[in-house]
Amino acid sequence: MPDPLAFTIPQAMSTAGVRKTSLYAAIKRGDLRAKKSGRRTLILRADLHAWLVLRADLHAWLEQLPALELQRQPRLETAKPARSEATS
Numbered sequence: 001m002p003d004p005l006a007f008t009i010p011q012a013m014s015t016a017g018v019r020k021t022s023l024y025a026a027i028k029r030g031d032l033r034a035k036k037s038g039r040r041t042l043i044l045r046a047d048l049h050a051w052l053v054l055r056a057d058l059h060a061w062l063e064q065l066p067a068l069e070l071q072r073q074p075r076l077e078t079a080k081p082a083r084s085e086a087t088s
Helices: 009-016 020-029 045-064
Strands: 006-008 035-037 040-044
Touching: 006 009, 006 045, 009 020, 009 040, 009 045, 040 045
Parallel strands: none
Antiparallel strands: 006 040, 035 040
8 A cells, every 4th residue: 555645633643653732733833734624634744754853853952962950059148228117
């Protein structure tokens, strides 16, 4: 059987191994193109492949970032203004 040119959302989930929310979020952000065909949302094979490559490259890049050590800065004691007591 030849490879399909486009996938429905459930087919794209199965093929890419991602959750439905990930696909819809990528579509909403504009990272993944999708077209409506009647009631179905279709994703072209080439678009799904490009999105997966971009996603894999991003994950690889993020893994290469050095871990940031956030050190707590000591709190500076601030002088409190003197209270002025009103005398009557």
